[in-house]
Amino acid sequence: MENLGMTIRKSREELALKVYELAREVGISSVYITQIEKHGKLPSPSVMKRISEVLCNEQLFGVYLKMKYPVVYGKANKREIGSVFNRTNEVLVEELMKMRKILERIEKRIN
Numbered sequence: 001m002e003n004l005g006m007t008i009r010k011s012r013e014e015l016a017l018k019v020y021e022l023a024r025e026v027g028i029s030s031v032y033i034t035q036i037e038k039h040g041k042l043p044s045p046s047v048m049k050r051i052s053e054v055l056c057n058e059q060l061f062g063v064y065l066k067m068k069y070p071v072v073y074g075k076a077n078k079r080e081i082g083s084v085f086n087r088t089n090e091v092l093v094e095e096l097m098k099m100r101k102i103l104e105r106i107e108k109r110i111n
Contacts, residue, residue: 004036004040004042004060004063004064004067005036005037005039005040005041006037007060007063008036008037008051008055008060009037009038011055011057011060012055015055015056015105015106016105016106016109017055019034019037022051022054022055025054026047026050026051026054027050028043028047032047036051042064042067042068043064045064045065045068045069048060048061048064049061052064056098056099056101056102
């Protein structure tokens, strides 16, 4: 099983983001991103939330919670079980907007 840092790196590379680009969008240093990706440093919850938002991968935050705060993760997971199948149009539109951002980034890289 991959660790969180490797998963973050894969997500970043899939979006064709450089370390410094991710760091700038999250609002932290590129050295800090490298420490997270290569050395397994666990960031604060607010930094991790921002990383998962920039990478358009909310599952990263779940993996982070499971590792750093297993009790919190267990409680949050129980609440979400009932809502998994109750996705609203607003959530779907939000996901489509995230996908559009990803495609725009990829398009910029190509051109």
